[in-house]
Amino acid sequence: MLQIKKEGIILEKRNLGFEREGVLNPAILFEGEDIHLFYRAVGKGNYSTVGYCKLNLLREVKQRLDVPLLFPQFEYEKQGVEDPRIVKIDDLYYLTYTANDGVNAMGALATSIDLVNWEKRGLIVPQYSYEEFAHLAETKGELNEKYLRFNGKNVVPKNLVKKVLLWDKNIILFPRRINGKLYFLHRIKPDIQIVSIYDLSELTHSFWDNFFLKFNDSILISPKYVHEVSYVGGGCPPIETDNGWLIIYHGVHDTVDGYVYCACASLLDLENPEKEIARLPYALFEPEYEWELHGIVNNVCFPTGAMVNNDTLYIYYGAADEHIACASVSLTELLKELMLNPIPHEK
Numbered sequence: 418m419l420q421i422k423k424e425g426i427i428l429e430k431r432n433l434g435f436e437r438e439g440v441l442n443p444a445i446l447f448e449g450e451d452i453h454l455f456y457r458a459v460g461k462g463n464y465s466t467v468g469y470c471k472l473n474l475l476r477e478v479k480q481r482l483d484v485p486l487l488f489p490q491f492e493y494e495k496q497g498v499e500d501p502r503i504v505k506i507d508d509l510y511y512l513t514y515t516a517n518d519g520v521n522a523m524g525a526l527a528t529s530i531d532l533v534n535w536e537k538r539g540l541i542v543p544q545y546s547y548e549e550f551a552h553l554a555e556t557k558g559e560l561n562e563k564y565l566r567f568n569g570k571n572v573v574p575k576n577l578v579k580k581v582l583l584w585d586k587n588i589i590l591f592p593r594r595i596n597g598k599l600y601f602l603h604r605i606k607p608d609i610q611i612v613s614i615y616d617l618s619e620l621t622h623s624f625w626d627n628f629f630l631k632f633n634d635s636i637l638i639s640p641k642y643v644h645e646v647s648y649v650g651g652g653c654p655p656i657e658t659d660n661g662w663l664i665i666y667h668g669v670h671d672t673v674d675g676y677v678y679c680a681c682a683s684l685l686d687l688e689n690p691e692k693e694i695a696r697l698p699y700a701l702f703e704p705e706y707e708w709e710l711h712g713i714v715n716n717v718c719f720p721t722g723a724m725v726n727n728d729t730l731y732i733y734y735g736a737a738d739e740h741i742a743c744a745s746v747s748l749t750e751l752l753k754e755l756m757l758n759p760i761p762h763e764k
Contacts, residue, residue: 712737
């Protein structure tokens with residue numbers, strides 16, 4: 418069994434309006450001797466922005482802004498800028514996040530060349546109703562019934578003036594091009610899907626029409642084991658290893674006390690990341706301490722950022738939607754364990 422070390426809480430909320438309710442779900446960027454955290458900060462009324470701080474290798478705070486780095490500026494994100502992830506591809510930083518307009522939660526993108534000045538690129542996911550999605554996705558057969566359960570009419574208010582869209586979030590880019598293509602993960606419950614493009618300009622309505630017509634081909638990770646039986650979603654940006662792309666994602670299962678969120682691990686083929694080659698049959702880690710079990714949302718370990726230093730994988734996560742914590746594990750041992758749990762594929 419893998420030895421996981423809970424490093425504990427590394428960042429707490431402050432008595433500032435923009436993060437008074439909680440800090441959670443950070444994007445992580447490890448450069449030189451610095452660890453950059455772009456974290457979700459929650460103020461009154463569940464209004465979310467992105468805060469910033471810089472840590473040293475001992476996870477001590479070197480710098481922390483007392484105002485948000487990113488905040489709602491457009492109609493599509495007026496209720497919140499949530500759950501960022503970050504990668505650097507070539508000379509450009511890509512920060513993906515969930516844009517919340519008070520009704521819909523959708524994947525969006527901002528880019529920067531210096532981590533200070535950010536250009537918002539808007540929503541990069543399909544903007545379809547569930548019905549529009551289902552008409553296309555069911556052309557080859559019925560969808561898993563969970564798509565209707567999590568996304569259909571029965572889970573949204575009927576008296577809203579605003580069009581209710583299919584929630585598509587947890588947008589996570591791979592940190593380099595693969596065979597010339599940009600790949601990214603996204604999540605329409607209950608599965609994790611994958612997209613490949615040469616340029617962001619390809620993400621048109623026509624593109625998504627064709628994507629949904631072949632929707633089953635895009636499903637990468639589906640719930641398989643008890644700890645993730647309800648649904649799964651993207652976590653940290655993929656980490657390139659000799660064995661494949663390491664994916665740390667979140668898995669959710671239902672209990673009498675509500676949903677439990679845990680960290681999970683999978684491995685994708687290096688040259689063909691649309692192919693999952695291994696998966697842990699148990700949770701990498703799950704809520705166990707008081708600060709993970711009780712908070713704004715109970716029973717949550719929600720991984721969103723990771724870094725490797727001297728063969729140790731550090732996974733940063735939101736704990737009970739109120740704190741930012743870290744867990745660590747030997748990268749070598751994790752990869753060994755994954756390779757003991759291969760996923761068979763038809764030849």
